[in-house]
Amino acid sequence: MRNPLSDKVIDIKPSGIRKFFDIVQDMDDVISLGVGEPDFDTPWHIRDEGIYSLEKGRTFYTSNSGLKDLKQEVSNYVKRTQGVTYDQASQIFITVGGSEAIDLAMRAMVNPGDEVLIPQPSYVSYEPCAILADAVPVIINLKEENEFRLTAKELEESITDKTKILVLPFPNNPTGAIMEKSDLEAIARIIIEHDLYVISDEIYAELTYKGKHVSIISLPGMAERTIYINGFSKAYAMTGWRLGYACGPEAIIRQMIKIHQFAIMCAPTTSQYAGVEALRNGDEDVDMMRKEYDRRRKYLLHEFDKMGIDCFEPFGAFYVFPNIKKFGLSSDDFALQLLEKERLAVVPGTAFGDCGEGFIRISYAYSLEDLKKALERLKHFISELGK
Structure with a gap:
């Protein structure tokens, strides 16, 4: 056979x-x-909202991009925490966990042979997702003496004329490392200079123990070249609800939704109603x-x-x-x-x-x-x- x-x-x-x-x-x-x-x-009030949505018979498909109310709450959250405004109708969509958003971003953005920079140690999905999208993963080995942060020198040395995307996995799994504002400013200059794009996985954004988490999207010139990924699994203890989201430039988000449309249809409806409650009242x-x-x-x-x-x-x-x-x-x-x-x-x-x-x-x-x-x-x- x-x-x-x-x-x-x-x-x-x-x-x-x-x-x-x-x-x-x-x-x-x-x-x-x-x-x-x-x-x-x-948290009980989040579970209760999911239960209530079932009791009210809200078991239908949502739009491919997600519930309007949830997308608006995501927009409110990012504006409140990072000072960046995304249009809920065209720049935000709801995914089946943050992991789906990583996969969709890779597939929507790369052509065969494009290089994707992946700092490691890091979450296990980035490299396989790049390979499945026919990209070439290029590993940047982070160092303990730098507290496993990505330095401007390490980034610069890894860029070639085929580099298209940098994965930015901070706060980091597995190291617990963070990038502070000064770290991000140093690499943002290089990203802009080389006309790169960023997939910023910030699923642990709320779990930061040294000041306030700073996203690269908050820096000048970076929101328009970044796919910002977050979700509900870690901060709200909602792993089994499988709920995440992606924010970014309309042109990229539109193509991510296209793949999502054919492969997934929409994130779980019950989870989306629970997510509205989490963002509104879960601080x-x-x-x-x-x-x-x-x-x-x-x-x-x-x-x-x-x-x-x-x-x-x-x-x-x-x-x-x-x-x-x-x-x-x-x-x-x-x-x-x-x-x-x-x-x-x-x-x-x-x-x-x-x-x-x-x-x-x-x-x-x-x-x-x-x-x-x-x-x-x-x-x-x-x-x-x-x-």
Whole structure:
């Protein structure tokens, strides 16, 4: 029989995060710090709005671009937080999570052979999405000594005459790194000079612990060359609702909606009504969760210091990215042995790019009680390695 499979798809590696998640499912007494999912329930008033929409029979398709009320609330939110105005009718549309927006932006913007710059370590979807869009992913290896920020020098050195898009993944998964305004200003000058476009994934925008999150769209000349992506999964603990959005220039958004129209139709209607409530009345919920994540972040860093584990201080998302090179194991071996010997699951840094070697990702989207138990197991594991 003829091979039914695409060579391009076969060559894409499965997610390294899910590899460990699948192993954990078949083990008992495991504490997992591997999955980036809030341990909070979706706030009740948001769930209640979704329930109410069902009770009222609002189970129809929405327009391809999403509910008008939700798009208007997205516009209000971006204006309030970043000072940038997007027209709800032509520059915003609602997606099935932020991940769909990443995929659609790639497919709408690149031609075969265009280069997409992807700073790593970073979220696992960017590189496969670029490949599936027939682009050429070009990896920029971020460095621990720079707190895993993208520097102007690193960006400049990676640009060729084929470069079209820079993926900007901050606050960052897996490192927790952020880009401050001065960092963004330095790279914005280069982006404009080389006439590049940006896909800015800001799903962790609300989870910033050092001042206020600054988006590159707030800088002069950048909104018109950026696809701004955000969503509800992390800030509002709405992972299973599968709801995100994209904002950007009308010409690009129109083509993204075209693909969405044929592949998806629209985001879940119930989720969209819940999203309206989240943006209108969810600020206090976000603030509460952010404060609790910050408490856990500080606890982990304090305990790492006591254990002699090196870890730069991350100021975003809900991950820490400790350096485990001193223990003489690869990231994969460290994570596998920790799982086998101590029943503690973390993700090897190499799941997020080759430059993640020598690091592990630990999520603190778990209760403080679970984190304390986990660190006791980690402490015992490290002490045994030293014998």
